[in-house]
Amino acid sequence: MSEYNISFFIKIMQPTLVDISGQEDAARLLLNSIASRDDVLVDINARMVTNLVKRNNEIHDAIKMASSKHEVIDETINYYETVIIPKLNPHTKEDTFSEILKILENDSTVSEHKYNELKAFYLNEKTSVFLAHCLLYAINKTNKVLSHIPIxxxxxxxxxxxxxxxxxxxxxxxxxxxxxxxxxxxxxxxxxxxxxxxxxxxxxxxxxxxxxxxxxxxxxxxxxxxxxxxxxxxxxxxxxxxxxxSDAIRSTQTSEYISSMDIEQKITEVVDALGKIDNLNNLQQLIFGGGFN
Structure with missing residues (x-):
């Protein structure tokens, strides 16, 4: 299942950010308006970004807590308007927006109301509002893959x-x-x-x-x-x-065939062994009567 989270947001945005060399730079740019606040001050370093992108960790609590403040929401919208939008590739940015909406629509954990809200921002050409809210939503979605017992x-x-x-x-x-x-x-x-x-x-x-x-x-x-x-x-x-x-199916079929051949071989060996006994009745009499003669 496709899931919407900060890992996805960083990966989908990076290719369309002009003059950005990698995921670390992209993540730092996308998150900087929140991470650099005096009441947050989180260092967006390579290790953090790798763990976010690979979904090994949740985003820093300080960033998540700040993202719900009204002043931070307004600052993020302004930051995306003045800093992020000018850095978007004019030829591919619409493709990126389309992919974001596609993932939001296909993620069963995204409510229909939230999807419609974000889509409305996009359709009304409020691009900075759309992207800022996409970021803030991604920050607040579960990012880490949770371990579970195989079902x-x-x-x-x-x-x-x-x-x-x-x-x-x-x-x-x-x-x-x-x-x-x-x-x-x-x-x-x-x-x-x-x-x-x-x-x-x-x-x-x-x-x-x-x-x-x-x-x-x-x-x-x-x-x-x-x-x-x-x-x-x-x-x-x-x-x-x-x-x-296809390779996995063939391998399984081969293993099952070999296993069945082993069973058939064992059955054949038992039948052959039984065939070497001339008279089972005499054998039974010999076993039960031999001790009394």
Missing amino acids: ADDYPLLKEVNNHCPSCTKSLVKTVKGKSISQYQIIKIFPEGLNKSEEQLFKDAIPPPSNLESNDNKLALCNDCSHSYSFLPDVDEYKLMMDLK
């Missing part, structure tokens, strides 16, 4: 990849104090939220399964790889995921 519905998909990410080979489940903790996400290979032209491009590359809600369209990936794929996947990434799914 039964996921077991077939975990078994399919032998409990290892098919993309990077990381373990998908770890044991902590005797409990199994998930280190994975289940992705939908044929992505959600595509427009009609995008859907056709993906279908032309590789036809998707007939039932997009079935396990045929799902794959277990580690948290990092799943986040990377969920963030605006392209056709080449889709084809790679479909190949990984």
Whole structure:
């Protein structure tokens, strides 16, 4: 599932910010109006940004607490009007706004009211208000991926990849104090939220399964790889995921075949052994009567 959070906001905004070299600079620029306040003073450094983008951490509490103040909201809108808007690539900024709205619409945790509110800012050409409120909303959404115990519905998909990410080979489940903790996400290979032209491009590359809600369209990936794929996947990434799914299915089928062959071999050995006994009745008599002769 696509999720709206500060990780997504940083990643979607970075490419459209002119003269910004990386995610650290992008995050610092996007958050600076709040982080640099005297009552906040949070250092937006490389380690913090990496953990935010990888969804290892929540955003700093001081930033989150400040974001709800009316004066901060007004300052953020003004900052985005005077600092952020002039730095947006005029050729690609509308694409970025469209992608933000798409993720907001597809995230089941975003209320319809909130989505309509943000969309109205955009449609009324209040771009700075739209982006400022998108940032403030992202700050207040859960960012860190929460660990959980693997659920039964996921077991077939975990078994399919032998409990290892098919993309990077990381373990998908770890044991902590005797409990199994998930280190994975289940992705939908044929992505959600595509427009009609995008859907056709993906279908032309590789036809998707007939039932997009079935396990045929799902794959277990580690948290990092799943986040990377969920963030605006392209056709080449889709084809790679479909190949990984096919490889996983073939591997599972091969393992099951070998396992069945082992069982058949054992049955054959038992039958052969029984075939070497001339008379089971005589054998029984020998066993029970031999001690009394």
